[in-house]
Amino acid sequence: xxxxxxxxxxxxxxxxxxxxxxxxxxKDIEFRAAGGTDDGGIGTSFDAIYSAVEELTGAGHQVVLxxxxxxxxxxxxxxxxxxxxxxxxxxPGPLVEGAVAAAVTAQVGGDLDAVAEAAKARDIFA
Numbered sequence: 001x002x003x004x005x006x007x008x009x010x011x012x013x014x015x016x017x018x019x020x021x022x023x024x025x026x027k028d029i030e031f032r033a034a035g036g037t038d039d040g041g042i043g044t045s046f047d048a049i050y051s052a053v054e055e056l057t058g059a060g061h062q063v064v065l066x067x068x069x070x071x072x073x074x075x076x077x078x079x080x081x082x083x084x085x086x087x088x089x090x091x092p093g094p095l096v097e098g099a100v101a102a103a104v105t106a107q108v109g110g111d112l113d114a115v116a117e118a119a120k121a122r123d124i125f126a
Contacts, residue, residue: 007035009033018095063088064116065091105117
């Protein structure tokens with residue numbers, strides 16, 4: 001089972017930018033950006049996050065979720081209450097560094113636990 005990512009941000013542009021950067025390092029990995037509110041504002045959307053997770057798990061992926069700020073964490077936690085927790089992992093940590101480190105780990109064949117651990121890395125580029 002391959003690993004895919006949902007990048008959750010209060011800003012649609014920020015989420016897409018993190019996806020763009022991480023894909024440069026891990027071209028074979030699937031990403032979805034779930035940024036902003038449903039009406040295009042700043043905030044998070046339960047529906048956008050849930051849809052991204054369902055799309056990726058429905059395609060047979062294990063899913064790692066990364067967030068930018070605390071209230072995004074709360075929205076992700078609400079999504080986790082209604083999805084299959086065996087194939088979905090929330091990895092709080094630094095968004096940009098965590099996304100790149102986790103994506104590279106997935107690209108080289110790391111399992112869900114290794115990818116989740118890499119997402120927590122703070123000093124990987126020091």
